[in-house]
Amino acid sequence: xxxxxxxxxxxxxxxxxxxxxxxxxxxxxxxxxxxxxxxxxxxxxxxxxxxxxxxxxxxxxxxxxxxxxxxxxxxxxxxxxxxxxxxxxxxxxxxxxxxxxxxxxxxxxxxxxxxxxxxxxxxxxxxxxxxxxxxxxxxxxxxxxxxxxxxxxxxxxxxxxxxxxxxxxxxxxxxxxxxxxxxxxxxxxxxxxxxxxxxxxxxxxxxxxxxxxxxxxxxxxxxxxxxxxxxxxxxxxxxxxxxxxxxxxxxxxxxxxxx
Amino acid sequence: xxxxxxxxxxxxxxxxxxxxxxxxxxxxxxxxxxxxxxxxxxxxxxxxxxxxxxxxxxxxxxxxxxxxxxxxxxxxxxxxxxxxxxxxxxxxxxxxxxxxxxxxxxxxxxxxxxxxxxxxxxxxxxxxxxxxxxxxxxxxxxxxxxxxxxxxxxxxxxxxxxxxxxxxxxxxxxxxxxxxxxxxxxxxxxxxxxxxxxxxxxxxxxxxxxxxxxxxxxxxxxxxxxxxxxxxxxxxxxxxxxxxxxxxxxxxxxxxxxxxxxxxxxxxxxxxxxxxxxxxxxxxxxxxxxxxxxxxxxxxxxxxxxxxxxxxxxxxxxxxxxxxxxxxxxxxxxxxxxxxxxxxxxxxxxxxxxxxxxxx
Ligand SMILES: Nc1ncnc2c1ncn2[C@@H]1O[C@H](COP(=O)(O)OP(=O)(O)OP(=O)(O)O)[C@@H](O)[C@H]1O
Ligand SMILES: [Mg+2]
Numbered sequence: 001x002x003x004x005x006x007x008x009x010x011x012x013x014x015x016x017x018x019x020x021x022x023x024x025x026x027x028x029x030x031x032x033x034x035x036x037x038x039x040x041x042x043x044x045x046x047x048x049x050x051x052x053x054x055x056x057x058x059x060x061x062x063x064x065x066x067x068x069x070x071x072x073x074x075x076x077x078x079x080x081x082x083x084x085x086x087x088x089x090x091x092x093x094x095x096x097x098x099x100x101x102x103x104x105x106x107x108x109x110x111x112x113x114x115x116x117x118x119x120x121x122x123x124x125x126x127x128x129x130x131x132x133x134x135x136x137x138x139x140x141x142x143x144x145x146x147x148x149x150x151x152x153x154x155x156x157x158x159x160x161x162x163x164x165x166x167x168x169x170x171x172x173x174x175x176x177x178x179x180x181x182x183x184x185x186x187x188x189x190x191x192x193x194x195x196x197x198x199x200x201x202x203x204x205x206x207x208x209x210x211x212x213x214x215x216x217x218x219x220x221x222x223x224x225x226x227x228x229x230x231x232x233x234x235x236x237x238x239x240x241x242x243x244x245x246x247x248x249x250x251x252x253x254x255x256x257x258x259x
Numbered sequence: 260x261x262x263x264x265x266x267x268x269x270x271x272x273x274x275x276x277x278x279x280x281x282x283x284x285x286x287x288x289x290x291x292x293x294x295x296x297x298x299x300x301x302x303x304x305x306x307x308x309x310x311x312x313x314x315x316x317x318x319x320x321x322x323x324x325x326x327x328x329x330x331x332x333x334x335x336x337x338x339x340x341x342x343x344x345x346x347x348x349x350x351x352x353x354x355x356x357x358x359x360x361x362x363x364x365x366x367x368x369x370x371x372x373x374x375x376x377x378x379x380x381x382x383x384x385x386x387x388x389x390x391x392x393x394x395x396x397x398x399x400x401x402x403x404x405x406x407x408x409x410x411x412x413x414x415x416x417x418x419x420x421x422x423x424x425x426x427x428x429x430x431x432x433x434x435x436x437x438x439x440x441x442x443x444x445x446x447x448x449x450x451x452x453x454x455x456x457x458x459x460x461x462x463x464x465x466x467x468x469x470x471x472x473x474x475x476x477x478x479x480x481x482x483x484x485x486x487x488x489x490x491x492x493x494x495x496x497x498x499x500x501x502x503x504x505x506x507x508x509x510x511x512x513x514x515x516x517x518x519x520x521x522x523x524x525x526x527x528x529x530x531x532x533x534x535x536x537x538x539x540x541x542x543x544x545x546x547x548x549x550x551x552x553x554x555x556x557x558x559x560x561x562x563x564x565x566x567x568x569x570x571x572x573x574x575x576x577x578x579x580x581x582x583x584x585x586x587x588x589x590x591x592x593x594x595x596x597x598x599x600x601x602x603x604x605x606x607x608x609x610x611x612x613x614x615x616x617x618x619x
Binding site for chain 1 (some may be wrong): 502507510
């Protein structure tokens with residue numbers, strides 16, 4: 001299931017604006033990789049480039065190489081739609097489909113693609129995904145109710161269930177807890193710890209403790225000034241990044257002496 | 260009444276913020292109504308002396324009422340509250356003023372239209388009728404058929420154009436379409452009629468009168484309205500939903516059909532219904548493209564048809580004898596039109612309620 005990602009000399013543009021410059025990074029399977037860095041340094045941009053969501057924005061493009069288990073994701077003949085099926089994404093703000101019930105939200109990945117699947121199999125899949133997202137017990141009696149009627153934390157876990165229901169190889173999360181209270185945050189962090197057995201996870205976070213708690217590897221992005229591109233400064237095992245980073249900038253940032 | 264309390268509005272400024280400013284006096288709840296009654300009585304009494312006039316009565320009462328409430332409130336409640344009351348009165352007054360013509364129209368059409376609002380009106384045509392009696396069955400069917408045809412042609416075109424503009428359109432072509440849609444929204448309806456006449460003069464020869472010509476003229480008027488309404492609705496669908504769908508590996512087209520459109524369908528349906536309501540009462544284009552008959556013709560591809568607006572127009576403009584019979588039918592046709600538009604609005608609301616995203 002879980003796959004590795006290799007970025008080589010990746011440049012990411014919005015039109016003529018170079019947002020992220022020259023990122024080379026290896027993401028190992030079945031690990032949690034945290035991306036940290038100041039606002040505007042291109043963490044989200046990099047994350048979205050990994051499942052080709054970046055190009056949805058008009059004028060946005062990518063140069064360099066990005067490989068999923070050795071396959072060039074930006075190679076000719078690669079359909080971005082299939083890339084996104086293998087690399088799922090959870091967004092900063094929970095965004096369940098407002099017209100769909102909880103059940104339909106989880107089933108959306110398959111239903112929207114008109115994948116033929118027996119009702120019984122779908123029930124099993126929905127239950128398994130909701131269990132994996134630690135949401136099953138809370139919603140099993142109201143699967144037919146709208147997903148928009150839940151609390152923010154539940155909605156975010158619903159979005160995670162929706163993302164893993166299509167059985168991706170990699171799960172990208174862009175500040176998945178920034179809109180949540182500490183208890184929901186903890187629930188999601190526990191969830192990430194469990195999911196790591198099956199998926200490769202990349203998470204963007206502004207919360208140093210969170211990065212320290214959930215990730216195995218941490219990458220620090222930085223930006224020299226406004227208008228300059230963001231760069232990957234340093235990437236290492238999380239323990240090391242927080243105790244004895246090689247770069248001064250990293251040390252300043254993780255210890256809160258930034259800016 | 261607690262007139263002993265300090266006047267809070269002025270006082271609040273220089274009292275320290277640590278103490279909550281005390282509320283000043285308040286007009287009694289019946290206060291404004293009492294002032295209104297007093298103003299009406301006073302103005303009525305004065306006018307009775309010089310000769311009564313309803314418009315003058317309303318105007319003078321409103322003015323006196325506003326001034327009196329303001330002054331009273333000013334003395335007891337302070338400046339801020341007094342202003343608030345004055346604005347409330349002004350806004351309410353403006354609302355009532357705007358409502359007046361609407362109510363007047365509905366009441367007039369109801370009173371005059373009910374005269375012939377009978378089963379015969381809905382079951383008989385005018386074929387062979389020279390005086391009283393007869394009905395507008397042919398015109399009602401004509402209006403439904405022609406408007407229906409116009410809707411069938413305009414809705415897919417308008418929907419797809421709006422989807423193109425919001426989801427795909429970039430650059431020159433999109434801007435050009437937006438521009439032409441804007442221009443077409445303001446096109447006078449007679450121009451649409453003339454366009455249909457000119458178009459059919461090419462194919463069928465001059466002087467043709469067909470239901471389909473009217474439908475085409477109406478859809479020229481309808482398409483831009485549908486495009487505009489749909490465009491607005493698609494634009495307010497949050498981008499996050501599209502991205503959520505893309506991130507599940509759903510293609511763009513499926514995302515539009517299965518996520519964007521269902522999310523916006525309530526508003527789109529309402530917009531389409533209003534677009535239909537907008538064209539169903541058009542007279543001028545139908546006058547020159549469809550004409551009028553006295554007999555039932557349900558085939559929009561052969562010969563003239565009757566429609567409610569044109570029926571109403573001719574009944575009123577060139578009545579026969581006795582005149583009342585024709586004028587009554589004109590009003591009833593107008594009433595039926597209003598009822599149809601009302602029904603369309605109710606349907607739009609129903610659709611909006613059924614499809615609206617639910618939270619519980
Ligand atoms: N849609 C866009 N069009 C043009 N420029 C963009 C767009 N989105 C982001 N940018 C620019 O790209 C740079 C990186 O933005 P990005 O959103 O990736 O930052 P980030 O690290 O995720 O910040 P934050 O921590 O605040 O989320 C910024 O300079 C930003 O202004
Ligand atoms: Mg971001």
